Amino acid sequence: MHSSLHVPGSPTIFSLILICPGGPGSGKGTQCEKIVERYGFTHLSSGDLLRAEVSSGSERGKQLAAIMEKGELVPLDTILNMIKEAMIAKASTSKGFLIDGYPREVRQGEEFEKKIGAPCLLLYIDAKAETMLMRLIKRGETSGRSDDTAQTIKNRLELYYKATEPVIAYYQGRGIVRKINAEGSVDEVFSQVANAIESLQ
Ligand SMILES: Nc1ncnc2c1ncn2[C@@H]1O[C@H](COP(=O)(O)OP(=O)(O)O)[C@@H](O)[C@H]1O
Numbered sequence: 616m617h618s619s620l621h622v623p624g625s626p627t628i629f630s631l632i633l634i635c636p637g638g639p640g641s642g643k644g645t646q647c648e649k650i651v652e653r654y655g656f657t658h659l660s661s662g663d664l665l666r667a668e669v670s671s672g673s674e675r676g677k678q679l680a681a682i683m684e685k686g687e688l689v690p691l692d693t694i695l696n697m698i699k700e701a702m703i704a705k706a707s708t709s710k711g712f713l714i715d716g717y718p719r720e721v722r723q724g725e726e727f728e729k730k731i732g733a734p735c736l737l738l739y740i741d742a743k744a745e746t747m748l749m750r751l752i753k754r755g756e757t758s759g760r761s762d763d764t765a766q767t768i769k770n771r772l773e774l775y776y777k778a779t780e781p782v783i784a785y786y787q788g789r790g791i792v793r794k795i796n797a798e799g800s801v802d803e804v805f806s807q808v809a810n811a812i813e814s815l816q
């Protein structure tokens with residue numbers, strides 16, 4: 616496995632960084648849980664960090680909740696700083712970071728590299744729009760998430776195709792993107808994920 620990666624000029628040294636972009640409902644969180652189980656990476660979900668801030672009842676949390684329930688992106692600096700603080704807090708004991716749900720637009724990717732470091736693998740969890748829609752509606756039955764409602768799901772899918780899918784092209788040229796077909800069962804998807812991670816060794 617890679618030794619610690621240091622991007623020149625980045626303020627701190629982190630061990631390897633894997634990022635896991637994909638549409639809403641593609642299965643990022645589900646796959647990340649299985650990756651943590653098998654490889655012990657530190658999983659940081661941008662959405663979970665935001666929801667923790669919302670449930671803290673802070674003023675900032677209230678503002679974030681209003682944005683998220685519309686399916687819009689929260690301010691770049693907010694989510695980037697939350698991820699950076701979480702990484703620094705875990706840097707000394709982490710085997711490597713698995714960043715879930717970030718970047719969601721190209722400039723987030725650019726800022727991440729300026730302020731944190733360069734990813735070494737991009738696990739692009741790719742599912743069809745109708746599959747994501749179906750999974751989100753089903754998740755909405757139990758998640759209690761204010762952004763798993765029909766209108767917000769529609770907004771989030773539109774935003775994904777407009778802002779997030781271009782992120783894949785941004786990294787494509789570096790040969791670090793592994794496209795994972797997320798249409799099958801959880802285990803079928805995970806076997807592709809495991810192959811991609813083991814190709815790093
Ligand atoms: N391969 C899969 N097949 C069927 N359902 C899945 C699969 N992966 C995830 N799900 C379900 O779809 C919903 C979205 O999965 P989740 O991991 O939360 O995706 P994301 O984090 O990308 O939004 C969840 O209810 C999850 O249980």
Ligand SMILES: Nc1ncnc2c1ncn2[C@H]1C[C@H](O)[C@@H](COP(=O)(O)OP(=O)(O)O)O1
Binds near residue numbers: 639641661663665719
């Ligand atoms: N990188 C990011 N930039 C801006 N907003 C983000 C973000 N990551 C998450 N959010 C906000 C907008 C998302 O619709 C919401 C939920 O994110 P999430 O939990 O990653 O969604 P999902 O797991 O359904 O893909 O939080």
Ligand SMILES: [Mg+2]
Binds near residue numbers: 643644662716
């Ligand atoms: Mg998720």
